[in-house]
């Protein structure tokens with residue numbers, strides 16, 4: 117285990133900051149689930165030991181389906197992180213969530229179907245609770261950090277996670293709104309599920325860049341109006357997320373945690389761990405070792 121306190125998963129812009137401002141070091145890491153999207157950048161930033169993973173890899177080469185989610189979460193766990201802050205671009209499904217604002221999500225509707233969404237896919241059965249998929253303590257601290265900044269940040273919101281990589285049809289966009297979705301993106305799942313299985317606190321800052329396609333554009337919009345809107349707002353939203361994460365690192369107090377993320381597996385392992393096959397134990401040992409008597 118390393119000395120990292122907090123993992124950060126997000127866009128490459130944040131990695132550039134860590135490299136330049138904090139003198140971060142890319143560190144090769146291998147896991148039983150392969151290599152992460154890119155070598156995590158480890159740095160001391162705002163007084164914290166952090167490790168950053170660019171979710172889509174250097175050069176943005178992994179599409180949302182092919183991101184190595186398991187390796188990314190496992191790598192951060194191996195490096196010592198107890199908590200993960202993630203950020204990701206989304207579309208807004210609500211009139212009052214304006215592009216450029218931030219949303220500290222509290223719920224997810226998972227519509228993905230082609231991703232490995234568990235560490236425990238063979239050799240043992242594990243059923244973690246996921247009623248609240250984001251850590252309440254991290255959410256609290258993110259919202260508190262946002263209150264100290266001049267940033268419009270929404271406390272709570274339901275993230276609809278679609279498979280992609282194409283954006284929604286208009287009918288789907290209306291359906292997601294009818295389901296109660298507030299933002300739509302392509303990466304929160306299985307990231308949040310895997311973080312819970314790895315007993316990591318995990319919270320997500322969604323960055324709305326556009327109004328998806330449910331909301332008519334005024335006038336006679338160009339055929340690529342949505343893409344223009346997304347690209348135009350992405351940099352602004354990313355900068356604001358960076359400001360929020362930096363402030364979060366200043367106020368984060370792990371000793372005040374009241375969540376159960378760190379013991380999520382305590383009652384969730386339904387297999388007899390003493391009968392675990394050696395190969396399974398070798399593969400998953402670091403996740404379940406402390407529960408083997």
Ligand SMILES: [Zn+2]
Nearest residue numbers: 251317375377
């Ligand atoms: Zn937690």
